[in-house]
Amino acid sequence: MQKNQTLSSLGLILLVAGQLLPQLDFSIVNVGLNVIGASLHANTAALVLIVALYGVSFASCIATGARLGDRFGRRKVFILGIAGFALASTLCAISHSISMMLLGRLAQGLFGALLMPQILATIHACLSGHKHNRAIGLYTAVAGLSVALGQMLGGYLISANFFGLGWRVAFLINLPVCVVIIALSFKLIPETRASQVSSMDFKGMGLFxxxxxxxxxxxxxxxxxxxxxxxxxxxxxxxxxxxxxxxxxxxxxxxxLLPPSLFAIKITRVGFLSESAVTFCYAGYLFVSALTLQQALHFSPRLSGDSFIALGVMFFVGSMLSRSLASKMSYFKSFALGALITLIGFITTAAMMHHYNSAITLTQLSLATGLVGFGNAFMLTSAFRIALSKVPLHQAGAASSALNTIQQGCFALGTAVAGACYSLFLTHGALNAIGQTLMVLCVILVLISLKVVRFKHQRQSDSDTVSSR
Structure with missing residues (x-):
């Protein structure tokens, strides 16, 4: 397809820098939960909301953000999202109460949802061939590494305690990045719009x-x-x-926002369900693991952040390997394999924390978190491919938006459910609490995986029946 405008390498770097902002802020907060909670006098429920409300506003607005970019210009909406994200980050940084922090996190999710869809849309509109493939590869690589980068950067910034700001600097670091992106975007990022613009589903967004x-x-x-x-x-x-x-x-x-015709396609429903399970369990794992490391094992924010480096790195490796794996086995088998590896990672995490307690080392933790990252990469890529495999071409954009909406919503709900379980099980001690919480997540993942595998066998049986006629 002929592209009307060209996106330079510097413009692509700006877009990727913008991509990192909302993705990093998912994980940066996890490593600061303990110190943020102590500073704002927040209990576990409030800490859950700090993470989850970000996901709620992100999930609710991401499809609308895409349509606003199509209608008014993607560069304009991208810059608006960056500027709003800077203001929201400032609000989080100066928060002196939990209500102020929650308002800031809601705003961060909203403006993150405005800027994120413009990145891929601009790449698709401006690049083709080898340059397009390279840009998509960079986009997915950054997405895979963002968890590790966020945990590591957040831990370092909070522990360094620059200017005596403590955890607040983890939000303030966004400001200079946002200023640079805004200053250069007008020159380096071309303005694009969609030839056909979808209507705004504000009612659906509000109800969702x-x-x-x-x-x-x-x-x-x-x-x-x-x-x-x-x-x-x-x-x-x-x-x-x-x-x-x-x-x-x-x-x-x-x-x-969520086209019912997509849910009428059985394999797409299974794909949406698979994607929901992946994000739900992954978000819950990140939250309770980070909380236990800081509250029960007394890890510093920096040490807590470093504990998840292996998770991000192995997620990236798994994402790269999933492409070749898909050619050797079905998406369903790849999902089941990823689920098995992730389950082993969950169980290993709980077992190691319980056995070694505060004597646990980063190497031991990296084995467990690395398994989770590796398995999650197989599940996530497989679920995405299952969901989109039978979607008509004219509905590809709508399906992708719906998938993102479901994914971010389940990120919020997974954090909330894991946090609630952790709080309820705390009467038996923090290390027992994480073990029981991760067992709940394991049961959910097993049930969904059995559903996916059962659907695969049912499809095979139906195919064999048709062939024998």
Whole structure:
């Protein structure tokens, strides 16, 4: 396809720098949970919300961010997202109360959702052939390494305690990066728009956000459930209302947030379910592992961050290997293999923490976290391919947006559920709590994996039946 504008190497670097901002802030906060909680007098439920609310606003707005870029210009929306992210990061950095921090995290998620879709869209609009493939490779590599980079950078910045700012510098570091990106973007990033613009589904976005919060808040505050049951009960009518709204929009030729026609494709439903399980369990693992390392094993933020370097590196390695693996086995088998490796990583993490306690070393932890990163890479890439394998070409963009929305929503819910389990199990001690919480995540992952494998065998049986006729 002929491209109208060219994206230079420097422009690509700017886009990738913008990509890193929201991705790093997912993991930077994990290594600062203990010191942030102590500074803002936050309990475990509040720490869950610091992580999860970011995911809620990101999930709710990412599809709308893509459509805003298509309509008004991707460079404009990218720059708006960068500027807003800088302001939101400042709000987080100067927070003196948990409510102020939560507001800042919501804003970070919102502006992160504005800037992120513009990156791939600009690459697709400006590059082709070898340059396009190289840019996509750089994009996926950065995404894979961002967890390790975030944990490592966050741990270093907080432990270094620059200017006596402590954890606040982990947010303030975003400001100079944002200023440089904004200053150079007008010159180095070309402006592009879509030839056909989808309508805005603000109603769907609002209902989806309300539904997520109605799940998230009661789960996060599990100890106060008697007061929050009404919110949980609301989820049923909200889900029904959301589904009816999406069906109505699609019937009238508009583009809903979660197109019902995609869910009518069985293999796509299985792919969405697989993606949900991966993100849900991965987010929960990161949260409770980081919390246990800091609160129970008394790791410093820097040591806690370094504990997850192997996870990020092995995720990157697994992502690279998954391409060749896909040619040798089906996506379903690749997912099951990844799930098995991840389960071993979960169990190894809990067993090592319980056995070695505060004497555990980075090498021992790296074995466990590396397994989780490696297995998760196989699962994530396989789930993505399963979900999109039978999607009609004209719905590819809508399916990708829906997948991102589901993925980010499950990141928030996975953090909330793992945090709630951890809090409930704390009466038996922190090391028992992480063991029991990871067992809950293991059960969820096993059930979903069995569903995926069962679907694969069912497809094979159906194919054999047709062939024999």
């Amino acid at each position: 956000t309300t539904l997520l919060l109605s799940l998230l808040i009661p789960i996060s505050m599990a100890e106060q459930w008697p007061l929050l049951w009404m919110l949980l009960i609301l989820c049923v009518p909200l889900a029904y209302w959301l589904w009816q709204t999406q069906m109505h929009l699609e019937k009238n030729g508009e583009q809903p």
